[in-house]
Amino acid sequence: MELDAKIPSGPIDKKWDKHRFELKLVNPANKRKYTILVVGTGLAGGSAAATLAELGYDVECFCFQDSPRRAHSIAAQGGINAAKNYQNDGDSVYRLFYDTVKGGDFRAREANVYRLAQVSVNIIDQCVAQGVPFAREYGGTLANRSFGGAQVSRTFYARGQTGQQLLLGAYSALNRQIARGKVKMHYRSEMLDLVLVDGHARGIITRDLVSGKISRWAGDAVVLASGGYGNVFYLSTNAKGSNVTASYRCYKRGAGFANPCFTQIHPTCIPVSGGYQSKLTLMSESLRNDGRVWVPRDKGDVAKKPGQISEGERYYYLEERYPSFGNLVPRDVASRAAKKVCDEGYGVGVELDGVRNAVYLDFAEAISRDGRDAISDRYGNLFDMYERITGESPYEVPMRIYPAVHYTMGGLWVNYNLMSNIPGLHVLGEANFSDHGANRLGASALMQGLADGYFVIPYTIGHYLATQHAGDVSPDHPAFDEVESEVRGRIDKLVNLQGDVPVDEFHRRLGRIMWDYCGMGRNAEGLEHALQAIPALREEFWAKARVPGGSASELNPWLEKAGRVADFLEFAELLCHDALYRDESCGGHFREEHQTEEGEAVRRDDVFCHGAVWGYKGVGHKPELNKEPLSFEYVKLTTRSYK
Amino acid sequence: MKVKFKIWRQKGPKDAGGFRTYDVEVAEEMSFLEAIDVLNEQLIRNHDKHPEGPIAFDHDCREGICGMCSMVIDGVPHGPRGGTTTCQLHMREFARRGFRDGDTITVEPFRAKAFPVLRDLIVDRSSFDRIQQAGGYVSVGTGSAPDANAIPIGKAEADLAFDYAACIGCGACVAACPNASAMLFVGAKVSHLALLPQGQVERSQRAVRMLGTMDAEGFGGCTNHGECEAACPKEISTDAIVSLNRELMRAAIRAR
DSSP: OOOOOOOOOOOOTTTHHHHHHHHHHHHHHHHHHHHHEEOOOOOOHHHHHHHHHHHHHEEEEEOSSSSSSGGGGGGSSOEOOOOTTTTSSSSSHHHHHHHHHHHHTTTTOOHHHHHHHHHHHHHHHHHHHTTTTOOBTTTBBBOOOOOOSSOOEEEETTTOHHHHHHHHHHHHHHHHHHTOOOOOOEEEEEEEEEETTTTEEEEEEEEETTTOOOOEEOOEEEEHHHOOGGGGGGSSSSOTOOOHHHHHHHTTHHHHHHHOEEEEEEEEEOOOOSTOOOOOOBGGGGGGGGGGGESSGGGGTTTTTTGGOGGGGOOOHHHHHHHTTTGGGGHHHHHHHHHHHHTTTTOOEEEETTTEEEEEEEOOHHHHHHOOOHHHHHHHHHHHHHHHHHSSTTTOOOOEEEEEEEOOOOEEEEOSSSSOSSTTTEEEEEGOOOOSSTSTTTHHHHHHHHIIIIHHHHHHHHHHHTTTTTOOOOOOOOOOHHHHHHHHHHHHHTTTSSEEEEEHHHHHHHHHHHHHHSSSSHHHHHHHHHHHHHHHHHHHHHHEEEESOOOOSOOOOHHHHHHHHHHHHHHHHHHHHHHHHOOSSTTTBBBBTOTTSSSSSSOOOOOOOOEEEEEOOOOOOEEEEEEOOOOSSSOOOOOOOOO | EEEEEEEEESSSSSHHHHHHEEEEEETTSSSSHHHHHHHHHOOOOOOTTTTTOOOOOOOOSSSSSSOOEEEETTEEEEEEEEOOOGGOTTHHHHHTTOTTTOOOEEEEOOOOOOOOOOTTTTTTOOHHHHHHHTTTTTOOOOOOOOOTTSOOOOOOHHHHHHHTTOOOOHHHHHHHHHHHHHHHHHHHHHHHHHSSSSSTTTHHHHHHHHHHHHHHOOBBOOOOOEEEEETHHHHOOTHHHHHHHHHHHHHHHHHH
C-alpha cells in the first residue's frame, strides 16, 4: 500500500496557500463534463455536494435516510470552533491548531490540522450568510462559549442545536443546487459497494431502499462522507442507522483503514437504564461550563439522594485532580476519570448487574449564581431532553451522567488532498482519519465536516479530475457486472437467513464484547479474547439469524439492518487488531498496561508516533499493517497535562 | 406494563391495510420506540404464529432532532406528551396518565394525501424536500460571504429566527391538521429567513414559490384549527402562519 501524504513543503502557515496555487484546475466550461458521486449528506457530504455543484460539476448525491436533512450531523449539540478571536481573549489560528494537535494527543497530521484552523473562520462567515441563527449578544454580534480542552472562548453555537442549524444550512445550499438541476439527489439509497476500473474509483452500487432496485452509478470521482462507526459498540450516541458499510466496502476494495482503535467515549451521556436500551443520548459537553462533576467521598453514600450529601462529603474529582482545566478537561480525560471513580465503587444512580455507573453533573451553584433563567437560556433544551428521558429535572436534582461511545477518530486513510490510497476515492468528515488524532476536541467535528466539504474538497478534487478524461467509464463496463453480482449474492445470502434469532441480538452481543474488551480501558488479554469471540459470533450470525420482512425487492428495514450488522461483525475484528497492535495509551485509546501511577495515559512516541493503516486480507485474516510516520515540527511532542 | 398495541399494518403502498392487535409486556423506563422494538423481537421469535412479520417504522437519531420518527399515537402525532417526538416519549408518560394493564394504545402512520404510506408506519415525506427546494434557502455560493460580524443582528430577532428554524421536518403538523395543510412547515422556514437580513433579497419569491409548491404537492390550506402548533414537537407557534400570510400579502403588493 502506497501512503504518500502529499504534505506541501514550506512553513506551516504557507502550506495551504502554496498548495492551492500549485493544484491543477479544471476549466469552468469543462467542469460540467465531470460527474462526481457524493455518498452521505451530513455536514461533510451535504456541503461538498452543494459546493461542487456551485462550481459547475454534475453531482449525483446519495443518502440512506428519507431526506438529506436527517443525516446524524443534525444531532450535534454544543457548537463549532473557529479561530475568530471575537472575544479578544488571545485566540488565533495558531492556538486553535495547537489545541487541536495537543487535544488529539499527537496522533494527527500537523499540516491538515493547521489548514483546518485556517478555514474555520470562513465556515462561520458562510453559515451566517446562509441564515444560520447563531446565538448573539445584545449588540448584535455573535456570542461564544468555551469548550473542553481550550482556555479561550471560540465556540459558536445555536442553543443546544448547533449541528441541526449548520446541517439545515448545508441542506438549504444543497436544495438550491437540486432545484438548479446540478445535483441529482437519491433519497433512501444505500451505497453497498465501490467499483474500481483500472485501479481508480469509478462508480458505486446502490440499493433503493423503497423498491429494492440495485443500481450502478458511474462517475469521474467518488466522495465518501458516510460518517463514523461508533455503532459497532451497539450502544452509542449515533443514530440507529449510522453504519460502517460504505467505508468498510471501500476497505475491502483496497482502501487503507487508519487508526480504527481511536474511538471517542463522550463523558456526558445519560446512563443506561436497562437491558432493552436501544441507544444512548448525549448531554452536550457545553454543560461542563456550568455544571460541576462529583461523586460522594464515602462509598456508603452512593445510594443516598444527592441532596442528603453535604458539600464537604462531595468529591469534585475533576476540579481536585485538574485544577487549571477543572471540569473542562478534554473528553478522554473526563471519561476515564468517571470510569475510574465508578469502578472504585463511588458511582451513583441505578444499580445494574451490581454496579452503579453514573456520576453527578450539578448545576445548583450555577443556578444560584446566575439565576434559573440564565441557565435555562443556555441549556434549556438539554435540561428538557434530560427530563423527558429520565423523569428528573436538572433544575431540581443533579444530572446523572456516564461516558458513552460518541465519535470515531479513525477512518479511511486520506492524503492532504483528502484522497484515499485508491485514486479518485475521496473521504470527508468523520469517515476519514485525518484531523483529530487519537481524541477529538469538543465542537471540532462540525468544524472538520464543513471545512472538508465547503473549503477543501472543492479545491483538491479538481487536481485529480484535471488528470482524468471526463466521462471515461460507463455503467456498462464489465467491472460493474462483477461488483453488482457480488452485491446481489450477498443480499440473497442475507435475505435467506431464516433462523430464529433477531439480528439485533447479535448486534447487542457484539456491542457487549466491544464495550467490555475494547471500550474505555483495553488490555492485550481482553483484546485477544475479543479476537476469538468476534469470529465465533459472526459464525453464529450466519447460522442462526433471522431476516424477516419478506423479499429484497421491497422496503425491508430488517434486510438493511442485517447487512450493516454483518459488516460490523467483520469490522469489529479490524478495530480490535488495531487496538492490540497499538501498545501505548493515547487519547481515546487507553491501554491499561501503559499508565502512570495516577492512572494517566502514557504514550510511546518512540514506537507509535505514526498512523497505523490497515489493508484488507480476507475475512478472518489478519489485516496488513502499513505506517504513515508523523513528525511534529511546530507543536512539541510533550505529555499532555491539564493539571 | 401489559400493553395491547393496536397497530396499522400495510404491506405496501397498494395494499389496503388494517389494524392488528398485539399484547406485549414493557417497562415504564422504556422509550415508546423501545417498546415497539420489544414487540418486534417478539414477532420475529414467534414467526410461526406471525407470518405478517415485524412492524416497519421510521426512526433514526432517537433523540428528538432528526425528524424521522412519525407515529400517530392514540390519535395524536407523536403521542400524548406535548413538545416531544415519538422517540423521546417514554412509557412512564402513559403510566402517569392512568394507564392500566391491558389498556390499548393505538398506533397509526402520519396520514395525508401528500404523505403516501410505504409500509406499515412508514410514509413518504419527500414532498417536504420539494417544498424546501422551491426556495427555502439564501442564494449565497460558498466563498462569497462577508465577515460573520459585518451585519449585526439583534438578539431578539436572532432568537425568534431560531425558534422558527428549530423545525425538524417531521410532518406532525400535517398529520394533525384536518386539511393536511403544511402551512406551519412552510411558515417556519419563510419566517426564519424573513427575520434575518440575509433572507431579505429573496424574501417575496421565497414565500410565493414555497406556498405554490405546497399546493401542488396536494397539501390543504389553513383554516385556523391550530392543531399543528399543538402537535409540533418543537412547539413552533402558529405565528409562523400569520407571518407567512403577511409575506404573501407583501409579495402581492410588491408585484403590482
